Amino acid sequence: MLDFLRRYSREQLDSRRMDERRGFQLSLIPDLAEAGLFGVQIPKRYQGRELSHSDTIKVWRQAGAIDCNLLILLAVHNTLGVPPIQQFAREDVRSAVLPELAQGRRLVTSAVSEPSMGSNVRAITSNATKRPDGSYVINGDKQWISLGADAHYVNLFARLTDENGQDAGITGFLVDTSSPGFVRGPEVVTLGLKAVPQNSLSLENVHVPAEGLLGEEGKGLVAAKTAFTQGRLMLASGALGAAMRALEMAQRFARRREVATGNLAENGRIQQIIAESVAATQAVEMLVEHMTDLLDSGREVPEPFYFAAKILGCELMWQVVDRCLQLLGARGFVDTNVVGQFYRDYRLFRIFEGSTEAITVYLGSTILKHPQRFFSIFDDFDVDPKLAEHVSRIDKLTTTTTTGGQQRHILASQVGELACWAILSVLTAEGRHRSSMYSHTASWSEQQLLDKLRVAEDSKPFVELPTVDELARHIGEFELSIGNVEQRRPGIQHDLDLLLRRG
Ligand SMILES: Cc1cc2nc3c(=O)[nH]c(=O)nc-3n(C[C@H](O)[C@H](O)[C@H](O)COP(=O)(O)OP(=O)(O)OC[C@H]3O[C@@H](n4cnc5c(N)ncnc54)[C@H](O)[C@@H]3O)c2cc1C
Structure with a gap:
């Protein structure tokens, strides 16, 4: 499948045209169907390819590196569509529906x-x-x-x-x-x-x-959650592919470009940006690989890992794409350049299947209610004492006194975000001996955790915010500066004229 996707990208796919014409090229669905890409994890008895979780995320990473449209076409069907049917439909329905989905005859x-x-x-x-x-x-x-x-x-x-x-x-x-x-x-x-x-x-x-x-009946959210969890792994893996491809381009450019200080890649600030971006990419890769290893060995993935994959996977990978775009200078702003299209396309990942703010507050709220349930997920790891000390500072934050719902939401958001960084730090620390790059990734993750901890701790007591009414009044006065410029000119009429319609 990976070979197919790579060859297809080189020889057949025209992402630019699909983007401009707002639609898939005609051959795409039958070609992907023939390669088995609509039945990635559907069992063989229903004519699917029955890939393991570890292999599946490689497919999403590959598709994500090629084109976000391609990834989402495959992923909506394979991760949001198929799993609830595979796990929750009756057997007679599964036998009737899954083969036609696996073959891509129906979406x-x-x-x-x-x-x-x-x-x-x-x-x-x-x-x-x-x-x-x-x-x-x-x-x-x-x-x-x-x-x-x-x-x-x-x-x-x-x-x-x-x-x-x-x-x-x-x-x-x-x-x-x-x-x-x-x-x-x-x-x-x-x-x-x-x-x-x-x-x-x-x-x-x-x-x-x-x-x-x-x-x-009444348990629909259980079926929906199956789709969300698979979807969150897919989004992190697909975004990883995009970040890898954007970094390839940024690296090529930086090595070839001369600026006032000499070679761009050798400028310390640029080297730092690339190193941080590589660390973010490696950290997210380690997280999704850890999760799929657990899934393939039949073990349960703690729920906060899915949140960390969605929140940090999508936030960090889009940040990497943004940084690569910036590093490419004017070339980054050229829309025919892949990085520019990634910048638009992957922005979505911070919004759908659980927007960052909503699920960070949700994760933090669950931790505030049952802190020990969250911290026990680290029992399976050999956490070094320094890192354990950082993690215990998150635990201390959960006891912060809050007055009113707003402070509670802010605290929940801080705790949710810190929880994701704690997961990433503990995981990357485990791999730090593999190479100097892994060691850098572990140090970078730990530094991120420390920086966020400091910000959260320093923000207590909470800074008093303007009230919701004060904010609305202030923003309402912007119109005095910018006037009412809402465009009312009629657009193109698309509806069929009444006199031409049936009946
Ligand atoms: C391109 C695209 C494809 C989509 N595909 C599908 C699909 O196939 N199927 C489907 O069902 N849906 C789909 N969606 C919908 C998508 O899942 C929702 O847009 C998403 O869940 C966000 O919901 P919303 O737009 O109503 O924003 P809202 O929920 O109204 O959120 C608005 C803002 O408030 C923030 N917010 C919300 N709740 C909280 C909270 N508790 N704490 C703090 N902040 C919060 C959010 O982060 C966001 O910034 C798609 C959306 C897009 C844009």
Whole structure:
């Protein structure tokens, strides 16, 4: 698969064209399907390739290094779409659906987000009503659904009302998009990832048979979590590929470029930027490899590791891409250069499948509630005493007194972020003897942890923030400086003229 993707990138793929035309080239889906790339982890008995987790992240890293659109096309289907079906659908449904998904004859996506909710999954308003015959009727609106207008199946999450009219909780359903009442809405125009369409979807009395249930009634978040955890590993691995490719370019340029101080690569500040970027890349790589080693050996991955992969994997890798763009100077700002496209495309990774702020606060809040549950994840490691001392300072922070919800959110965010750095520091410290580069990565991670600890400790007592009303009033006055410049000129009309429509 890796060979296929590399050859395909060199000989067939035209990322520039897909970006400009906002769509995939025609041959892409059948070509990827033939290479087995739509059934990466689907078991062989359902005609998939049944790759291990360690091999799968290599595929995501490879795809990510080529084109974010390619990665997300494969990943939405393989990590958000397939796992809930593989783990939670009935066997007769699995035998019918998984082979067609594995062969790429049909695509599957996942619909969680709605106009009124994104990060807060518990606020889902789409409604499923159970009928006396055991089937369900779904109504609601979904938004931002990748491949929403193209997928044949959608794993859809809705709030269930049971036979007695009682709220039975969020429930997952496998919805066939050719069902009557399933309405595909328009595509949004996004900043990056332009070839992957995101559509709104409306469900108007869509009938789902009893066998369309994913898992148990009211336990939809368990099925959704399966997709999120796989998705978070995928995002970190894909972003890693992008960072590696951006660094390759930055390195080539720096070695060839002469500036006022001599060779650019030999300028101390530039050397520092490249060294930090390489350390970040290596640290994230060690994290995802550690996680997939655990998964492949049948052991459980502690949940905070998934958060660390999503938060630091996506934040750091996008930062590396940004730094490489800066290092390339004017060439970085040229849109036909891969790094510029990565900068737009990978920006998304900080937002979707759990935006950084939302999940950092969530992780921190869970640690504040049960600190020892979090700190016990380090029992499996031989943590050196100095590092253990840093980690214990996070524990001390969890006892900070807060007044009011806002301070609690800030503290949770600090603790969540520190927890991710603690994980990265402990993991990279274990590998520090492998080579001088690994040793540098371990020291860099530890330094990051120390810097963040110092900032968190120095920010106590909390600085008093302006009130929400004061902020709104102040920002409201900006209009005195910049005026009302909202553009009202009518755009292009796309709707079919009323006199030309059917009926
Ligand atoms: C290109 C693209 C593809 C997508 N594909 C899909 C898809 O296939 N399926 C799907 O279901 N969804 C998809 N989404 C939706 C995506 O998952 C959501 O946009 C994302 O979860 C964020 O939700 P939101 O936009 O409603 O932002 P909100 O949840 O409203 O968040 C707004 C801001 O508030 C912050 N915030 C939110 N909660 C907290 C908190 N508790 N503490 C502190 N800060 C917080 C966030 O970090 C963010 O900065 C896609 C989105 C995009 C842009």
